Amino acid sequence: MITPPTPENEDERLAALRDLGVLDTGPEERFDRISKFARSEFDTPIALVTLVDHDRQWFKSNVGLDVSETPRDVSFCGHAILEKEVLVVPDAKLDERFHDNPLVTGAPNIRFYAGAVLRSPEGAPIGTLCVIDSNPRSWNPLDTSILCALRDVVADELAKKESKP
Amino acid sequence: MTSWGRETELPPLLLLEPDGLVRGTVVAVCRDLELAHVIPVTSSQQALKVMRQAELSACVLSLSERELALDIISRLRNGEFRSPAELPVAVTSGSADAELAQVLKSLCVRRMLLKPFKIRDSIITVESLLKSSWVFS
Numbered sequence: 179m180i181t182p183p184t185p186e187n188e189d190e191r192l193a194a195l196r197d198l199g200v201l202d203t204g205p206e207e208r209f210d211r212i213s214k215f216a217r218s219e220f221d222t223p224i225a226l227v228t229l230v231d232h233d234r235q236w237f238k239s240n241v242g243l244d245v246s247e248t249p250r251d252v253s254f255c256g257h258a259i260l261e262k263e264v265l266v267v268p269d270a271k272l273d274e275r276f277h278d279n280p281l282v283t284g285a286p287n288i289r290f291y292a293g294a295v296l297r298s299p300e301g302a303p304i305g306t307l308c309v310i311d312s313n314p315r316s317w318n319p320l321d322t323s324i325l326c327a328l329r330d331v332v333a334d335e336l337a338k339k340e341s342k343p
Numbered sequence: 344m345t346s347w348g349r350e351t352e353l354p355p356l357l358l359l360e361p362d363g364l365v366r367g368t369v370v371a372v373c374r375d376l377e378l379a380h381v382i383p384v385t386s387s388q389q390a391l392k393v394m395r396q397a398e399l400s401a402c403v404l405s406l407s408e409r410e411l412a413l414d415i416i417s418r419l420r421n422g423e424f425r426s427p428a429e430l431p432v433a434v435t436s437g438s439a440d441a442e443l444a445q446v447l448k449s450l451c452v453r454r455m456l457l458k459p460f461k462i463r464d465s466i467i468t469v470e471s472l473l474k475s476s477w478v479f480s
Contacts, residue, residue, distance in 0.1 A: 215364055219461055320376070324462050327371035331364065 180275040182256025185303065191259075192232055194302035198336055200238055201229060208335050209239035212307070216328050217241050220321065222309040224286065227296070227332055228255045229305035242310075243286060252279050254310075258293035259303035264322050267291040269314035290315040294322075294329035299337050307332050353380040354400035354473050359390040360435065361407050368462050369469075378469055387411035394424040401472035402426075403465065406436040406443075416450045431472040435460060 185191055195201065209227050217225035224242035228235045235253040237246055250256045257275060258265035270276040270289050281288050293308030307329040356379040360366040363385075370381045382397065384390050387408040394402075394415060404412045412434065422428040433454040434447065447455060453475065454468050 211364065218459065219463070320372070320463060320466060323372045323375045324368065324466075327368045327375065327462075330371060331367060 179252070179277070179279045181251045182253060183260060185260060187302065191302045191304065194298035194300055195229060195231065195304045198229075198298060198304070200336060201231060201236060203238070205239065209332065210241065212328055212332055212335075213239040213241040216307060216309055216325070219324060219328075220292075220309045222290070222311045224310035226255075226308050226310070227305065228253075228293075228308060229296075230255050230259050230303075235305070238305075248281065252281055254279075254281070254288065254291045255293055255306045255308060258306045258308065259295055261295055263326060264292065264294050265306075266317045266322075268317060271314075286310070287312045289313050292317055292321070292325060294325045296329060296333055296336070353377060354476065355380050355382060355397060356469060356473070357381075357390060357393050357397070357399050357402035357404070358383045359385070359387065359402070359404040359412065361385050361405055365462070365465075369465050372462060372466055373469060376466070378466070379473060387415060391415055394419065394426065397425060399426045399430060400476045401431045401433075401469070403433045403435065403469065403472070406434050409436075409443075413446060413450070416452065420450055431475045433468050433472055435465075 213225040213227055226237050227239035228237055230250060233250050234247045235250055235255045240246065267273050267276060268290060270282045270291065276282050288310050290311035290313060291308060293306035295303050296305040296307060298304050307325065358366060358369060358381050366383050370383050373379045373381045382393055384393060390404060406412050416432055418424065419426065419430055420428050432452050434452055435456045435458055437458045439455060439457060453472060456464060456468060
């Protein structure tokens with residue numbers, strides 16, 4: 179397993195994340211609706227809106243998992259936020275970054291992951307909208323486009339929260 | 344991201360879809376993949392206005408206001424709008440029965456998507472409509 183590298187702008191990234199004021203807030207229908215939509219669109223058992231904090235990834239919306247956060251050092255999303263747009267892992271067991279990750283070798287037995295990078299209004303990578311399956315899968319440019327379009331809706335919703343007085 | 348100028352070079356497609364998440368996602372994907380310049384509307388009344396004003400390459404109409412939407416297609420086939428009477432049309436509907444299927448067939452509707460449909464299927468439908476629109480251009 180390879181732990182997620184720390185982004186160069188980590189302090190600014192964490193400041194942008196905290197400025198949103200979303201961490202550790204309760205579930206909200208406006209985010210859950212998008213997660214449910216993504217799960218249905220991609221036929222995956224799990225869809226999440228994740229925010230990557232200093233030492234954890236926390237789920238603002240969680241469809242299909244029974245935990246509210248996981249350690250950052252085993253998170254897929256910790257890797258995803260280093261990407262420009264999307265991280266796709268067709269089969270985690272064949273990927274050196276994840277093959278012996280405890281989230282792969284044990285529950286929820288992740289095999290497939292696709293996460294689109296969520297950015298703060300200033301452009302800092304703060305988390306993802308991701309879909310996860312316990313079976314390996316293929317992925318194509320149309321899937322990427324759809325996931326990014328849904329990700330943009332999540333980002334708009336986060337910005338609305340941020341713009342509130 | 345596609346620039347406005349480039350987007351307007353894409354074939355214009357009317358999308359009548361009341362669900363904001365579906366509508367916005369289809370618009371964004373069509374723009375991202377440079378498939379179509381989607382003109383999104385939320386009601387049959389708005390769709391009628393666009394049909395009167397724009398020359399389109401295809402349209403996808405929700406039947407949430409069934410009679411109004413079917414009337415628009417009927418008037419299109421009668422040549423009442425700026426678009427060609429043969430304009431490729433698909434519809435989306437929350438339900439379907441034999442009577443509706445017969446009406447859609449008589450109006451030469453190419454495809455019906457039953458809700459809840461996948462964005463993927465709507466995009467494939469858009470691609471199919473636009474391919475067939477070339478025949479009439």
